[in-house]
Amino acid sequence: MKNATNHRTKETLLEVSDLRVEFDTYGGIVKAVRGVSFEVARGETLAIVGESGCGKSVTVQSLMGLIPMPPGRITSGFVKLKGQDILGVSLEKANQFRGKEIGMIFQDPMTSLNPTMTVGKQIAETVRVHDGVSADEGRKRAIELLELVQIPEAKSRVDHYPFQFSGGMRQRVMIAMAIACKPSVLIADEPTTALDVTIQAQILRLLRELQRERDMAIILITHDLGVVAQMADKVAVMYAGQIVESGTVDEIFYQSGHPYTLGLRSAMPENDEEKSKVLIPIEGAPPDLFNPPVGCSYFERCPNAMKICGRENPALFNVSSPEHLSRCWLQVPRRAQPGGGGMRKSLRHTLNTADAADAAAETAAEGRVTFFEQPSAPFRGDESGMAP
Amino acid sequence: MNNQNSSTPGSTLPKGILEIRNLKKHFEVSKGSFLHAVDGITLSIGKNEVVGLVGESGCGKSTLGRTLVGLYDKSSGEVVYQGEKLPSRYASSDFKKYSREIQMIFQDPYSSLNPRMTVREIIAEGPMIHKLWKSDEVNEKVGFWLKRVGLSADHMSRYAHEFSGGQRQRIGIARALALEPKVIICDEPISALDVSVQAQVVNLLGELKRTMGLTLLFIAHDLSMVRYVSDRMAVMYLGSMVEVGPANEVYFRPLHPYTQSLIASNPEPDPEKERSRTHTVLKGEIPSPINLKPGCRFAGRCPKAMTVCQSVDPVFREVKPGHSTACHLYA
Structure with a gap:
């Protein structure tokens, strides 16, 4: 699985080329991402590593169409998902692939879950929007997904609110939402930074298992080189808005x-x-x-x-x-x-x-x-x- | 920093500069219901020693640090500093007396500096309260300490927001050092910093330990960094101490099943090591520290739990010279 040569022949799912993102601020224009290019293939994990402010999160947010515009602006580049350009498409079109083809997990599971909705409803929402299933079917799928991410007593937990879950369990709920529609690409933006090491190990193992089962590509954003060594096939090191080095995990x-x-x-x-x-x-x-x-x-x-x-x-x-x-x-x-x-x-x-x-x-x-x-x-x- | 080894044969408890004896700190969360944040910690910290304290969030390591500097009252137990018992509840005169000797560096370099004070005011506040500095030498002294932590004397008229995270942490260190304390409690001093900056702060603390003869309690959750920094390493779980020993012993030959799982979960920046490692993942999560049941606190998650673990509290005892643990496996 970690043998890098296996992946060379695999189908490229996501291609990013010369991506540039700027933000208007009071202080002037911040050039946050300055010409980033990379590719991810099926079943492969790409880790994007860098310190705070290097542009790694902005890069993946622009893939998901999550850059607020204004003040943000994508000044050049293209992003192709299975050959189709997804950068700068209409909101309607973006909503077709967001959550369906690309799932995303955020760093802080508390602020990224809706505190006023049960976790079951939140997971079902994704399924209902993309697959058009009924509320009952959505609930059933939510329970299956909670079981898949190894939340004990999923049948009763489905009706709980996010505050009733611990940090690690919330991150599992986030993962359940992100993979609900069987995306081919999963973006994980610092998925374990807020968690303790023993819980981090649980979440990383869950991600590896899901990846193996579904042949999913994972883009992992992190600053922890230990996590990179454990998870990545390929690595891109970012500094000041650019990729300064990229290669297989062993090369890096x-x-x-x-x-x-x-x-x-x-x-x-x-x-x-x-x-x-x-x-x-x-x-x-x-x-x-x-x-x-x-x-x-x-x-x-x-x-x-x-x-x-x-x-x-x-x-x-x-x-x-x-x-x-x-x-x-x-x-x-x-x-x-x-x-x-x-x-x-x-x-x-x-x-x-x-x-x-x-x-x-x-x-x-x-x-x-x-x-x-x-x-x-x-x-x-x-x-x-x-x-x- | 690793060369100092306090495991002198025969003496389990070397006479420490700071002796913590059966210290407890309970918070009443509702009537009659207590959160046992620190529940019977015994630890001796030797002079000019760095003791690293690790554990997961909620294990009570920060509460222990705050109790040691008097920010929290002690529920029971005692702390002896250089032969003198510290009061269980600090009055303002006690703060004045002991804050000169025991200082603290906080985790968050953003919220621990007053945004409305200049760096000069922040650093000079303590020494001026203690009347250590005359007002005409403040600039010179502040400049000295800023240079000591790798900043420049020109920075003293600036405000905290003008600095980066690493620089702010240095200001926090300079503030602690300006009183020339003997002991510094470092509560996650590097957790909020980027990797490249962590090394700056760690090297600075190491250098200060060598040159100023400081004693440090280094609280952190980054196991690799704690092993690197510490002479001895202490591991906490749910308010109690599970293992204490020389840093390399605890990291490479851990005794307690909890320490073993903690170290097995610590990813290392080496792909070959990571590939060859068997990922034994600890099941479950840290239980609530409210109204704990008797028995070993780790029994519910422990892969080696026995029946005795469910009912009897393990005794914290020395298993190898200088290396102690609280586990029935070694009873």
Whole structure:
């Protein structure tokens, strides 16, 4: 199931290309998503990873037509579901695929359920709207769905209100609603962030089981690399509104070709009793998305930054396989080295501080100069790039 | 931070800077019905030690932290700080006396700073109340502490909303440090922060522990981070302590079935490890802490529950040197 090569031949369900989303705010225009492209195939899990304000939630909200317009605006790109364009269609048309073809689970199950409706009615609503069944049939389906998501005593629980459920159980109700019409794509936006680890493990297992039974594609939005390692087949790492690296889960974790991905790994503890790792934080803050930098968006925080990085934003270059892409100048194919092997070596070196000097020497030998004359990081909030 | 090991052979309870003995905190939710948030916790925290406290939401770990600094009255039991018993209910003079010694860092860097005060006012408030600083040296001192936590002295005239989450958490740390306390209770200091910023705050706390000789109670639910930060790790479930021991022992060789399930549920950022791991998922949820029945609190969810667990409270005892647990399996 986790073998990435299995999925290459599978049918692509959802295709997103050059998606750009902006928001009008008092402070100006926030460019929240700046040219995001990805594909998801049947039965596959794509994890979109990134820190707060990187645009991961806005990306999936625009797939569902959930961006409030105004102040939001989709300025370019297309989203194709089974070959049909679904971006910017009429509300009527959007309602045909929303909840039917694409289901969505939100982070906070308390605020996303209606507190004045029983959970049974809420689940039945989805089924009744899309499949046109009767109220009785809807209720029956709701009970079946509650059983499917392993809520005990579903027959009596169907008449309960959301406040009568615990956080984990509410998230199960959300999942029941999202999969009620057997969608081919399930979007899970931080589905376990609000939950404890033991409940998180239950929910993640439920999602994997449902995926296997129904051959569903899952787009999982998270900031937890542990959850990614457990769930994902493919990973897209987002930073400042762009995908900076994408590839299979193994490529991202073991052959990463972007300093930001490596930086995230270095900032997290590893559970290895023998090795004591020193956490290396990423200094500074993400750039201001009112006025995104002309160069690479990670330039100011990047330990590998070169002069060109401040001037020009890199394109996505190949790293280790045709599907493994990194938005980094270090991955420029050069000197007939297939895949830029030498570059990746120097990148991996920086993970280990003892080898940092080594890497610097290598850098110098390659005729590149590390850029030290960075302006002292201006003071601004993490949230500057967030949607209003 | 991991090198300090308090498991000196033969002494189960090393003389700690903070000794918690059978501490209880009950809240009356309705007449005659009590919520046992903290129900008989015994823990000794050594000088210059970092004790990590983990557990799921609702297990009472934050209540314990708040009780230790006097924000909640103690229902029973005692807390001894450097040989001196802390009052079970703090009067304002007690706050003045003990807040110099025991400080707290809060979880939410957004709600724990007064939005109408400048950073200078926030940091100087404590020391001025304690008359530690003269008014003509406030700027210098505030500047010193801001630099100490990695901010700049220029920031002192700004308001909290002008800072990012990580920077606010640093302001909260500077506020706690300005009184030069001996003990800091850190209540989920990194939970609200992004991964890259968590490392900044954790490294800062580690450095302060080394250079200032601080003692930390680090409350969190991120098991990997707690193992990384702590010398010893304590695990709470439903108001009671289920396991305490050296951090690596508790993480890699947990004794209590609850700790075992907790660690088995902790996803690790390593796809190969995750693929080879058997996902044993703990069934059920944490029961309500109101009017608890006798017996082990974990019995209802425990994969190894025996008949004795249903009726008899397990005794918290030392199983391996420095490593204690409350479980009938080791009785």
